[in-house]
Amino acid sequence: MPIVRSIRHWPSAERPREKLLTRGAAALSDAELLALIFGTGARGVGALDFARDLLNEFGSLRGLLAAGADRALAAPGLGPARVALLQGALELARRHYGAAMRAGEPLHSPADTRRFLTAQLRDRPYEVFCCLYLDNRHRLIAFEELFRGTIDGAAVHPREVLRQALAHNAAALILAHNHPSGVAEPSHADELITTRLRDALALVDIRVLDHLIVAGPEAVSLAERGLL
DSSP: OOOOOOGGGSOGGGSHHHHHHHHOGGGSOHHHHHHHHHOSOBTTBOHHHHHHHHHHHHSSHHHHHHSOHHHHHHSTTOOHHHHHHHHHHHHHHHHHHHTTSOTTOBOOOHHHHHHHHHHHHTTOSSOEEEEEEEOTTOBEEEEEEEEEOBTTBOOOOHHHHHHHHHHTTOSEEEEEEEOTTSOOOOOHHHHHHHHHHHHHHHTTTOEEEEEEEEETTEEEETTTTTOO
16 A cells, blocks of 8 residues: 655645745645645545545536535545535635625626626525615615525515515615526526516616626626616
């Protein structure tokens, strides 16, 4: 059986932690970042090789992070503690990008909104429908996940959207949902629910400014498509 050397026995310049501290996190590969998070490998496999094996099994870092708990737990060497580490790291990243979107601040540009929503929704393994509630100066009141579905759909109830918009005293909304399939193109059903929500909210003078569909790194705006 080959001898597996732990990270602490590597030359200092090759250790992920020292490399990160001297050259920055961007200098590390996906496998090195995973090895840094895990600290150790699996039985008979060092941390870096273990990380590479995971990336091969799940296809990519995104594939690993987006995998559901059941699939992740089925992978050799990935127990509950390591799955929790990965999910915690992903949530930290979401909160980091979300920190720029604070209640009371105006939405400075469509690009800011896209970045925020992409960070929140791109890696969800199920469909999520969300709302950004805005005041009459387009300052953010709240961001809220309203409906959660399956890998291919989420039921959206206009009455609940209307009720929440009134509860937040919103003057305008930006709608958003993700496509776990990875295809951001709006479906006919997406267009229909957007129209229904726009018309229902217009009855109480609440504007729908946009509906964004997130799939991976891409976010498609229905307003830019002329569908609002």
